[in-house]
Amino acid sequence: MTRRVPDRSKDTIDSAVHRSMVDTEKINRAIERVARGDDDFIDDAIGKLKDLQFPAFKHKILEHVRNKTQDQDIIGLFEGLDGYIAFKDAYHIRKIIEENGTKYKQQYQISDETRKRPNFARQKIRGGGIKEREVANKSEERKDYPEIPPTTQSNYICDKCGKEFQNQHDLVNHKRFEGD
Incomplete structure (x- = not known):
């Protein structure tokens, strides 16, 4: 028959002195x-x-x-x-x-003035929009969506009740709740 030794690690608090490895x-x-x-x-x-x-x-x-x-x-x-x-x-x-x-x-650092009145305008890099910088053929034009800056916030709207959501995950949860 083996005898169990009680765990005393929870009964005491130990500490050890150590020296820093760097000066x-x-x-x-x-x-x-x-x-x-x-x-x-x-x-x-x-x-x-x-x-x-x-x-x-x-x-x-x-x-x-x-x-x-x-x-x-x-x-x-x-x-x-x-x-x-x-x-x-x-x-x-x-x-x-x-x-x-x-x-x-x-x-x-950001100045107090900038913090009070932030400038949300996109800075132009090398002039012009995305089309001028990245398009291979200048006559090519997409009409399916306008040029939107990446910082623009998307709104997801429920088809059933018209409520707006900031992200797609919240909209999906809402639709599940609504029974869509």
């Missing part, structure tokens, strides 16, 4: 330099990526940078990168690093 002070010091707008520091750090084969993950970038410099702030800057992203090129890394800089955050 957080070094990373914070590097991020603060970026946040202050130290463009020379960013340029110097990105310059260390010369001759690195892309796409590259964080561990390859760190290995490459450690071979190029002993500057702990630059190494800390790259230690702060996400380890799960395959970085496409040095420009991709620069953009991610610059996201922590106040100067760049303000440049890419």
